[in-house]
Amino acid sequence: MTTLQTVFSKARAENRAALVGYLPAGFPTKEGAVAAATAMVEAGCDVIEIGLPYSDPLMDGPTIQDAVHRSLTNGTRIADVMRTVEGVAKSGAATLVMTYWNPIDQYGAGRFARDLANAGGVGTITPDLTPEESGTWLQESKDAGIDTVFLVAPSSTEDRIGKVAKICTGFVYAASLMGVTGARESVGSAAEGLVGRTRRHTSLPVCVGLGVGTGKQAAEVAAYADGVIVGSAFIRRLLDAPDEASGLASVRELAAELAAGVRR
Amino acid sequence: MSPTEAPILTAADLAGNGVYGDDPDGHGKFGVFGGRFVPEALIPALDQVAVEYEKAKNDEEFLREFDHLLRTYAGRPTTLTEVPRFAAHAGGARIVLKREDLTHTGAHKINNVLGQALLTRRLGKTRVIAETGAGQHGVATATAAALLGLECVIYMGAVDCERQALNVARMKLLGATVVPVTNGSQTLKDAINEAFRDWVTNVDRTHYLFGTVAGPHPFPEIVRDFARIIGVEARRQMIELTGRLPDAVAAAVGGGSNAIGIFHAFIGDEEVRLHGYEAAGRGLESGEHALTLTAGTIGVLHGSRTYVLQDDEGQTIESHSISAGLDYPGVGPEHAWLKDSGRATYHGVTDDEAMEAFALLARTEGIIPAIESSHALAGALKLGRELGPEATILVNLSGRGDKDMGTAMKYFNL
Known part of the structure; x- marks a missing residue:
């Protein structure tokens, strides 16, 4: 099992940023998600975030909403998410689950943390779990030996950045802009400032996500962040592909482009 | 000061009565x-x-x-209207409506x-x-x-x-x-x-x-707090009209704003029963309902921990109600708390029961209620039969039914 710590020290040693890719479990199919994520890893992703599909994804833009809707229509359950993690972890990437809080809460925090660790997962990203509500999850994650990643945003005050950074392990997720997930023409100008502000509160790696979709953007972000997170752009490739084989080829191509970007 | 200049709202009205530990704790x-x-x-x-x-x-x-x-x-304060011809169908209990339907734009x-x-x-x-x-x-x-x-x-x-x-x-x-x-x-x-x-x-x-x-x-x-004025006025008006507090207050519950609005001023009056009516849609067994408090479980939806219609893995289940305003798989957290503390009780009213009350109020009193509010009216009919002819029930008529005529035309073949 590859840990986040291993990933970031390796990237640092190679004087580059890490590449983090996101895909929801069960999309385009249950097996297809493992195949796509594996292709992403083979082409250069260091970390994979497996999204846990949720019925009310209020911080996701249309692309992820579409993928998640298809996944839920495919009947994806948490057991499938765990199986996906297991499959992807075998590829050698550090594998996390990104999820809204309610599914963990209903599954049982302790059970979720243990099952994820047993599947080879190394942590979670929980975008709607605030420091005030995170007590149980921090304890259960610690007991299971998995990392807890939370988000800071351009709007975050120093006080909030401090509070969030304090409960993060593995890395801190810096949202590049105010908005929902989705590839954009340009990465928010606020991102670099936010990474700088976050570094004053933590020695953990800081990764930037939201709006990154090209090799050029990845290179821009890699100049100041420890990791570059890409989600919607991969999903877009799969949505636009006429069949599974060309979808795989397409995500592989994008991962390679991004991997070159973080090495520029 | 002329009556129209008399303030109808004070800081105390807005801030709540501070009883029963009802104010959020800062988080x-x-x-x-x-x-x-x-x-x-x-x-x-x-x-x-x-x-x-x-x-x-x-x-x-x-x-x-x-x-x-x-x-x-x-157009505040809104009036109370006693509805004896409607109440005749509720075992003779006194039923009094708080007329939020008369406000500008037609609802609370x-x-x-x-x-x-x-x-x-x-x-x-x-x-x-x-x-x-x-x-x-x-x-x-x-x-x-x-x-x-x-x-x-x-x-x-x-x-x-x-x-x-x-x-x-x-x-x-x-x-x-x-x-x-x-x-x-x-x-x-x-x-x-x-x-x-x-x-x-x-x-x-x-x-x-x-x-x-x-x-x-x-x-x-x-x-x-901004909806509290409904209950603040109604409490005073009920005492003026009947010389005492009502035995029960009835309101429809979707997200819960009209219900909290009329309940809140009565929370400290322990003798006043608070009854919320959720949309039972086509009935609990049909699975097509919005019975969040009655049949939901505790979870997180839209930023709040509350009762939610969800499956065993936390995926929200779609609700159903003939009334768009009650068609919601979550509910305000204060209602969740009022339910668990036992201070308020919540019940279901089906589409058919609501539509029956909708038509009954129109025919007996010349008031066309919103279908949302008709759930509270249907609840009051049941409650009246249960509490007997001595009881007085205050119902929040949260809105008027003009907007629902399309649904009514279809439902009643008008």
């Missing part, structure tokens, strides 16, 4: 319910709203302005909207967004935006746009942009998701004028 918790489960990006905006509201509610100038709008624009939603629109101005924001189910909150928000010169965007499920077409036209006429939401169940819950997405993107200049007592802190508290 916005009602017992284990409430709180904030939102992206970190929204925390500063929620903090800003909370801080500004704390200042506003103790600011005489703000209170005076709100009071002025409630009196001269919304105007109270909260005027308060939050004034708050928007204090926040220095120029744009308001809102979700709407039945369209009443959307219409009220578009109205207040027109009044105060704010840009206004309303998110409404595509299904609701169709069943409440009249309200869509009203919002457009008032200058609002109405965005039909076509994802998920295409109803209120999806409209809320979409409004949150807009808010996180445009939060610098935008206030999310939340329409019910759900959502992340401080919305459940603010919306309740």
